[in-house]
Amino acid sequence: MSDSGEGSATPTPSGTPVPRYEKKAKDFDTIATKEFGRMIYASNNLEDTGLSLEDTIRLCELVFKDEKVPETYKEEKLLDAERQKMEEDSRWRVMKWINSAQEYFSGTVEGDKGGEHIVEVDERRKDKQARREVIQHARAWKYFLQRFCIGEEELSISLIQNTHTVLCAGYEIEDCKEEWWEWSGVFRKFDTIGAGTLQQTHQSSRHQRSRGREDSRTPTQRTYKRTKQGRRPLLYIRASAVDKYMEYAMCDFRRLRGVESEYGIKGYCDLAAWLEGVIMNVWPFRAENSKLARLLMNGVLWRYCGVVAAIGEGENERDEYLEIVRRASEIFHGGEFLVPVEEQKGHEEMTLVVRRKVAEARERIEESMKWKWHWG
16 A cells, blocks of 8 residues: 555555465364364263264264265265265366377276275264254354354353254154153253263262352252262252352453463363363253363353363273262262362362363364465
Protein backbone atom coordinates (compact mmCIF):
# COMPACT_ATOMS: atom_id res chain seq x y z
CA MET A 1 0.00 0.00 0.00
CA SER A 2 1.12 3.59 -0.57
CA ASP A 3 2.08 5.88 2.31
CA SER A 4 -1.20 7.74 1.90
CA GLY A 5 -3.13 4.56 2.50
CA GLU A 6 -4.83 4.71 -0.92
CA GLY A 7 -4.46 2.70 -4.08
CA SER A 8 -3.87 -0.95 -4.80
CA ALA A 9 -1.52 -3.20 -2.89
CA THR A 10 2.14 -3.22 -3.95
CA PRO A 11 2.90 -6.41 -5.88
CA THR A 12 5.34 -8.79 -4.24
CA PRO A 13 8.68 -8.87 -6.14
CA SER A 14 9.48 -12.20 -7.73
CA GLY A 15 11.75 -14.39 -5.65
CA THR A 16 10.56 -12.92 -2.33
CA PRO A 17 10.25 -15.66 0.34
CA VAL A 18 6.63 -16.11 1.42
CA PRO A 19 5.63 -18.07 4.54
CA ARG A 20 3.50 -21.06 3.71
CA TYR A 21 0.55 -20.11 5.88
CA GLU A 22 -1.97 -22.19 3.95
CA LYS A 23 0.20 -25.30 4.11
CA LYS A 24 0.82 -24.69 7.80
CA ALA A 25 -2.89 -24.42 8.57
CA LYS A 26 -3.76 -27.47 6.50
CA ASP A 27 -1.04 -29.62 8.04
CA PHE A 28 -1.91 -28.49 11.56
CA ASP A 29 -5.55 -29.45 10.97
CA THR A 30 -4.37 -32.92 10.00
CA ILE A 31 -2.18 -33.17 13.09
CA ALA A 32 -4.98 -31.91 15.35
CA THR A 33 -7.43 -34.42 13.88
CA LYS A 34 -5.02 -37.26 14.64
CA GLU A 35 -4.57 -35.98 18.19
CA PHE A 36 -8.36 -35.82 18.63
CA GLY A 37 -8.71 -39.35 17.26
CA ARG A 38 -6.00 -40.59 19.61
CA MET A 39 -7.76 -38.93 22.54
CA ILE A 40 -11.12 -40.52 21.67
CA TYR A 41 -9.51 -43.93 21.13
CA ALA A 42 -7.79 -43.76 24.53
CA SER A 43 -10.99 -42.68 26.29
CA ASN A 44 -12.92 -45.59 24.75
CA ASN A 45 -10.07 -47.99 25.46
CA LEU A 46 -10.35 -47.26 29.18
CA GLU A 47 -13.79 -48.89 29.05
CA ASP A 48 -13.00 -51.61 26.49
CA THR A 49 -15.25 -50.01 23.89
CA GLY A 50 -14.86 -48.42 20.48
CA LEU A 51 -12.61 -49.40 17.58
CA SER A 52 -8.90 -49.63 16.85
CA LEU A 53 -6.77 -46.47 16.77
CA GLU A 54 -6.60 -46.50 12.96
CA ASP A 55 -10.36 -46.95 12.53
CA THR A 56 -11.10 -44.34 15.20
CA ILE A 57 -8.93 -41.71 13.51
CA ARG A 58 -10.49 -42.50 10.11
CA LEU A 59 -14.05 -42.03 11.41
CA CYS A 60 -13.04 -38.90 13.31
CA GLU A 61 -11.64 -37.37 10.12
CA LEU A 62 -15.00 -37.89 8.41
CA VAL A 63 -16.89 -36.33 11.33
CA PHE A 64 -14.63 -33.29 11.55
CA LYS A 65 -14.77 -32.72 7.79
CA ASP A 66 -18.59 -32.96 7.77
CA GLU A 67 -18.42 -35.84 5.30
CA LYS A 68 -20.76 -38.84 5.19
CA VAL A 69 -19.96 -41.15 8.06
CA PRO A 70 -20.67 -44.88 7.56
CA GLU A 71 -22.86 -45.91 10.49
CA THR A 72 -22.44 -49.62 9.64
CA TYR A 73 -19.69 -51.79 8.23
CA LYS A 74 -21.79 -52.42 5.11
CA GLU A 75 -22.00 -48.68 4.41
CA GLU A 76 -18.27 -48.38 4.92
CA LYS A 77 -17.57 -51.09 2.33
CA LEU A 78 -19.83 -49.34 -0.19
CA LEU A 79 -18.09 -46.00 0.39
CA ASP A 80 -14.67 -47.66 0.10
CA ALA A 81 -15.73 -49.29 -3.18
CA GLU A 82 -16.87 -45.93 -4.58
CA ARG A 83 -13.66 -44.26 -3.45
CA GLN A 84 -11.54 -47.04 -4.93
CA LYS A 85 -13.36 -46.79 -8.27
CA MET A 86 -12.73 -43.03 -8.39
CA GLU A 87 -9.05 -43.57 -7.64
CA GLU A 88 -8.77 -46.24 -10.33
CA ASP A 89 -10.49 -44.01 -12.91
CA SER A 90 -8.13 -41.17 -12.04
CA ARG A 91 -5.10 -43.46 -12.26
CA TRP A 92 -6.11 -44.78 -15.69
CA ARG A 93 -6.57 -41.24 -17.01
CA VAL A 94 -3.02 -40.43 -15.95
CA MET A 95 -1.66 -43.64 -17.46
CA LYS A 96 -2.96 -42.73 -20.91
CA TRP A 97 -0.49 -39.86 -21.02
CA ILE A 98 2.51 -41.93 -20.01
CA ASN A 99 3.47 -43.29 -23.43
CA SER A 100 7.03 -43.97 -22.51
CA ALA A 101 5.95 -46.45 -19.82
CA GLN A 102 2.99 -47.98 -21.63
CA GLU A 103 4.42 -51.48 -21.83
CA TYR A 104 5.42 -51.47 -18.19
CA PHE A 105 2.01 -50.39 -16.95
CA SER A 106 0.03 -52.64 -19.28
CA GLY A 107 2.09 -55.59 -18.10
CA THR A 108 1.58 -54.96 -14.43
CA VAL A 109 -1.95 -53.62 -14.29
CA GLU A 110 -3.70 -55.76 -16.89
CA GLY A 111 -5.45 -58.68 -15.27
CA ASP A 112 -4.89 -57.38 -11.76
CA LYS A 113 -8.34 -57.53 -10.16
CA GLY A 114 -7.10 -57.27 -6.60
CA GLY A 115 -8.14 -60.82 -5.83
CA GLU A 116 -4.84 -61.71 -4.17
CA HIS A 117 -4.80 -58.60 -2.01
CA ILE A 118 -5.95 -59.70 1.44
CA VAL A 119 -6.89 -57.08 4.02
CA GLU A 120 -7.35 -58.11 7.59
CA VAL A 121 -10.56 -56.64 8.96
CA ASP A 122 -10.83 -55.83 12.63
CA GLU A 123 -13.98 -57.65 13.78
CA ARG A 124 -14.92 -54.63 15.89
CA ARG A 125 -15.67 -52.75 12.66
CA LYS A 126 -18.78 -54.90 12.28
CA ASP A 127 -20.01 -54.01 15.78
CA LYS A 128 -22.60 -51.29 15.19
CA GLN A 129 -22.58 -50.15 18.81
CA ALA A 130 -18.77 -49.85 18.85
CA ARG A 131 -18.86 -47.72 15.71
CA ARG A 132 -21.62 -45.56 17.15
CA GLU A 133 -19.58 -44.94 20.30
CA VAL A 134 -16.68 -43.64 18.22
CA ILE A 135 -18.86 -41.53 15.92
CA GLN A 136 -20.93 -39.96 18.68
CA HIS A 137 -17.84 -39.38 20.78
CA ALA A 138 -16.32 -37.48 17.86
CA ARG A 139 -19.54 -35.52 17.27
CA ALA A 140 -19.80 -34.61 20.96
CA TRP A 141 -16.19 -33.46 20.96
CA LYS A 142 -16.79 -31.39 17.82
CA TYR A 143 -19.86 -29.79 19.43
CA PHE A 144 -18.02 -28.94 22.65
CA LEU A 145 -14.99 -27.76 20.68
CA GLN A 146 -17.07 -25.33 18.64
CA ARG A 147 -18.99 -23.98 21.62
CA PHE A 148 -16.46 -23.93 24.45
CA CYS A 149 -13.09 -23.67 22.70
CA ILE A 150 -13.75 -21.77 19.48
CA GLY A 151 -16.86 -19.86 20.54
CA GLU A 152 -15.38 -19.31 24.03
CA GLU A 153 -18.74 -20.00 25.63
CA GLU A 154 -18.71 -20.14 29.41
CA LEU A 155 -18.85 -23.63 30.89
CA SER A 156 -22.39 -24.15 32.14
CA ILE A 157 -24.82 -26.88 33.11
CA SER A 158 -26.77 -26.46 29.86
CA LEU A 159 -23.59 -26.81 27.77
CA ILE A 160 -22.64 -29.97 29.63
CA GLN A 161 -26.14 -31.41 29.23
CA ASN A 162 -26.24 -30.65 25.50
CA THR A 163 -22.81 -32.23 25.04
CA HIS A 164 -23.99 -35.33 26.86
CA THR A 165 -27.05 -35.52 24.58
CA VAL A 166 -24.83 -35.53 21.49
CA LEU A 167 -22.51 -38.09 23.07
CA CYS A 168 -25.35 -40.54 23.82
CA ALA A 169 -27.38 -40.22 20.63
CA GLY A 170 -28.52 -43.68 19.56
CA TYR A 171 -27.15 -45.45 22.64
CA GLU A 172 -28.93 -48.40 24.15
CA ILE A 173 -28.62 -49.20 27.86
CA GLU A 174 -29.08 -52.75 29.07
CA ASP A 175 -32.26 -53.29 31.11
CA CYS A 176 -33.46 -49.76 30.33
CA LYS A 177 -36.93 -49.28 28.85
CA GLU A 178 -36.39 -45.59 28.07
CA GLU A 179 -35.13 -44.37 24.70
CA TRP A 180 -31.81 -42.54 24.58
CA TRP A 181 -33.41 -39.10 24.15
CA GLU A 182 -35.37 -39.58 27.37
CA TRP A 183 -32.32 -39.97 29.64
CA SER A 184 -29.47 -38.27 27.76
CA GLY A 185 -28.73 -34.72 28.85
CA VAL A 186 -30.90 -35.19 31.95
CA PHE A 187 -29.47 -35.53 35.44
CA ARG A 188 -30.18 -38.96 36.87
CA LYS A 189 -33.23 -39.32 39.09
CA PHE A 190 -32.29 -42.67 40.63
CA ASP A 191 -29.49 -43.76 42.91
CA THR A 192 -29.09 -47.03 41.01
CA ILE A 193 -26.20 -46.91 38.57
CA GLY A 194 -26.44 -49.09 35.49
CA ALA A 195 -24.34 -52.17 34.85
CA GLY A 196 -21.16 -51.83 32.86
CA THR A 197 -20.06 -48.51 34.35
CA LEU A 198 -16.90 -47.91 36.32
CA GLN A 199 -19.00 -47.60 39.47
CA GLN A 200 -21.31 -50.61 39.23
CA THR A 201 -18.85 -53.38 39.96
CA HIS A 202 -20.00 -54.60 43.33
CA GLN A 203 -23.17 -54.89 45.34
CA SER A 204 -23.88 -51.69 47.24
CA SER A 205 -25.10 -51.07 50.76
CA ARG A 206 -26.88 -47.95 51.92
CA HIS A 207 -24.91 -45.68 54.15
CA GLN A 208 -26.20 -42.14 54.42
CA ARG A 209 -24.16 -39.19 55.47
CA SER A 210 -24.75 -35.50 55.42
CA ARG A 211 -22.25 -32.76 54.91
CA GLY A 212 -22.34 -29.06 55.58
CA ARG A 213 -20.63 -26.54 53.40
CA GLU A 214 -21.91 -23.04 52.88
CA ASP A 215 -25.26 -23.85 54.50
CA SER A 216 -27.38 -25.90 52.06
CA ARG A 217 -24.69 -28.22 50.63
CA THR A 218 -25.80 -31.38 52.40
CA PRO A 219 -26.43 -34.17 49.87
CA THR A 220 -26.56 -37.73 51.13
CA GLN A 221 -24.25 -40.33 49.68
CA ARG A 222 -24.11 -44.06 49.16
CA THR A 223 -21.01 -46.10 49.80
CA TYR A 224 -19.98 -49.58 48.72
CA LYS A 225 -18.75 -52.66 50.54
CA ARG A 226 -15.12 -53.51 50.18
CA THR A 227 -14.15 -55.74 47.27
CA LYS A 228 -12.42 -59.11 47.47
CA GLN A 229 -9.16 -57.32 46.74
CA GLY A 230 -9.71 -55.06 49.73
CA ARG A 231 -10.25 -51.93 47.65
CA ARG A 232 -13.25 -49.70 48.12
CA PRO A 233 -15.02 -48.95 44.81
CA LEU A 234 -16.09 -45.47 43.77
CA LEU A 235 -18.61 -43.43 45.69
CA TYR A 236 -21.07 -41.01 44.19
CA ILE A 237 -23.45 -38.21 45.06
CA ARG A 238 -27.07 -39.18 45.58
CA ALA A 239 -29.46 -38.29 42.77
CA SER A 240 -31.42 -35.83 44.90
CA ALA A 241 -28.29 -33.68 45.32
CA VAL A 242 -26.90 -33.76 41.77
CA ASP A 243 -28.59 -30.54 40.57
CA LYS A 244 -27.38 -28.50 43.51
CA TYR A 245 -23.91 -29.94 43.44
CA MET A 246 -23.45 -29.22 39.72
CA GLU A 247 -24.48 -25.61 40.29
CA TYR A 248 -21.79 -25.26 42.92
CA ALA A 249 -19.30 -27.03 40.66
CA MET A 250 -19.77 -24.41 37.92
CA CYS A 251 -19.09 -21.63 40.44
CA ASP A 252 -16.04 -23.48 41.74
CA PHE A 253 -14.76 -23.95 38.17
CA ARG A 254 -14.78 -20.21 37.49
CA ARG A 255 -13.23 -19.55 40.86
CA LEU A 256 -10.45 -22.09 40.37
CA ARG A 257 -9.82 -20.93 36.80
CA GLY A 258 -9.01 -17.47 38.07
CA VAL A 259 -6.40 -18.94 40.41
CA GLU A 260 -4.83 -21.47 38.05
CA SER A 261 -4.59 -19.02 35.12
CA GLU A 262 -1.62 -17.44 36.90
CA TYR A 263 0.42 -20.66 36.55
CA GLY A 264 0.10 -21.15 32.79
CA ILE A 265 -0.07 -24.66 31.34
CA LYS A 266 0.59 -26.38 34.67
CA GLY A 267 -2.26 -24.47 36.25
CA TYR A 268 -4.70 -25.35 33.48
CA CYS A 269 -3.71 -29.02 33.73
CA ASP A 270 -4.68 -28.79 37.39
CA LEU A 271 -8.01 -27.18 36.45
CA ALA A 272 -8.74 -29.86 33.83
CA ALA A 273 -7.96 -32.69 36.27
CA TRP A 274 -10.20 -31.10 38.90
CA LEU A 275 -13.13 -30.88 36.46
CA GLU A 276 -12.66 -34.51 35.45
CA GLY A 277 -12.76 -35.49 39.11
CA VAL A 278 -15.97 -33.57 39.77
CA ILE A 279 -17.88 -35.35 36.98
CA MET A 280 -16.49 -38.75 38.00
CA ASN A 281 -17.47 -38.29 41.65
CA VAL A 282 -20.84 -36.61 41.19
CA TRP A 283 -21.79 -38.96 38.30
CA PRO A 284 -24.59 -36.63 37.19
CA PHE A 285 -26.06 -38.65 34.32
CA ARG A 286 -27.41 -42.14 33.98
CA ALA A 287 -24.60 -43.30 31.68
CA GLU A 288 -21.47 -42.21 29.80
CA ASN A 289 -20.24 -39.98 32.63
CA SER A 290 -16.62 -41.14 32.47
CA LYS A 291 -16.32 -40.37 28.76
CA LEU A 292 -17.97 -37.00 29.34
CA ALA A 293 -15.55 -36.27 32.19
CA ARG A 294 -12.52 -36.83 29.98
CA LEU A 295 -14.12 -34.92 27.11
CA LEU A 296 -14.66 -31.86 29.31
CA MET A 297 -11.14 -32.22 30.70
CA ASN A 298 -9.68 -32.18 27.19
CA GLY A 299 -11.89 -29.24 26.25
CA VAL A 300 -10.21 -27.20 29.00
CA LEU A 301 -6.78 -28.35 27.84
CA TRP A 302 -7.44 -27.50 24.19
CA ARG A 303 -8.92 -24.08 24.94
CA TYR A 304 -6.16 -22.93 27.26
CA CYS A 305 -3.14 -25.09 26.29
CA GLY A 306 -3.74 -26.06 22.65
CA VAL A 307 -3.30 -29.81 23.28
CA VAL A 308 -5.32 -32.80 24.44
CA ALA A 309 -4.36 -35.62 26.80
CA ALA A 310 -4.90 -39.14 25.43
CA ILE A 311 -5.18 -40.99 28.73
CA GLY A 312 -5.69 -44.75 28.47
CA GLU A 313 -3.81 -45.74 25.32
CA GLY A 314 -2.12 -48.75 26.92
CA GLU A 315 -3.16 -51.44 29.40
CA ASN A 316 -0.83 -50.05 32.07
CA GLU A 317 -2.33 -46.59 31.66
CA ARG A 318 -5.80 -48.06 32.07
CA ASP A 319 -4.91 -49.70 35.38
CA GLU A 320 -3.13 -46.57 36.57
CA TYR A 321 -6.10 -44.39 35.69
CA LEU A 322 -8.65 -46.58 37.47
CA GLU A 323 -6.53 -46.73 40.62
CA ILE A 324 -6.11 -42.95 40.65
CA VAL A 325 -9.85 -42.43 40.15
CA ARG A 326 -10.65 -44.76 43.06
CA ARG A 327 -8.22 -43.02 45.41
CA ALA A 328 -9.48 -39.60 44.35
CA SER A 329 -13.05 -40.74 45.00
CA GLU A 330 -12.24 -41.81 48.55
CA ILE A 331 -10.57 -38.46 49.23
CA PHE A 332 -13.44 -36.52 47.66
CA HIS A 333 -16.13 -38.27 49.66
CA GLY A 334 -13.99 -38.49 52.77
CA GLY A 335 -14.51 -34.83 53.57
CA GLU A 336 -12.67 -32.80 50.94
CA PHE A 337 -15.94 -31.16 49.91
CA LEU A 338 -15.66 -29.21 53.18
CA VAL A 339 -12.45 -27.58 51.93
CA PRO A 340 -12.42 -24.49 49.65
CA VAL A 341 -11.82 -25.44 46.03
CA GLU A 342 -8.39 -23.76 45.99
CA GLU A 343 -7.20 -26.08 48.76
CA GLN A 344 -8.58 -29.38 47.48
CA LYS A 345 -5.93 -32.05 46.87
CA GLY A 346 -7.85 -35.10 45.67
CA HIS A 347 -7.12 -34.41 42.00
CA GLU A 348 -3.35 -33.96 42.38
CA GLU A 349 -2.50 -37.50 41.19
CA MET A 350 -4.63 -37.02 38.10
CA THR A 351 -2.95 -33.67 37.52
CA LEU A 352 0.45 -35.37 37.26
CA VAL A 353 -0.92 -37.82 34.68
CA VAL A 354 -2.48 -34.99 32.69
CA ARG A 355 0.76 -33.00 32.70
CA ARG A 356 2.70 -36.04 31.49
CA LYS A 357 0.26 -36.73 28.65
CA VAL A 358 0.20 -33.05 27.68
CA ALA A 359 4.00 -33.04 27.47
CA GLU A 360 3.89 -36.12 25.24
CA ALA A 361 1.30 -34.49 22.98
CA ARG A 362 3.36 -31.30 22.69
CA GLU A 363 6.40 -33.35 21.66
CA ARG A 364 4.40 -35.15 18.96
CA ILE A 365 3.01 -31.89 17.59
CA GLU A 366 6.40 -30.16 17.61
CA GLU A 367 7.97 -33.13 15.84
CA SER A 368 5.25 -33.01 13.16
CA MET A 369 5.51 -29.24 12.80
CA LYS A 370 9.28 -28.94 12.35
CA TRP A 371 8.71 -27.51 8.88
CA LYS A 372 6.76 -24.52 10.28
CA TRP A 373 9.75 -22.16 10.06
CA HIS A 374 10.53 -23.18 6.51
CA TRP A 375 10.30 -20.37 3.95
CA GLY A 376 10.34 -20.80 0.22
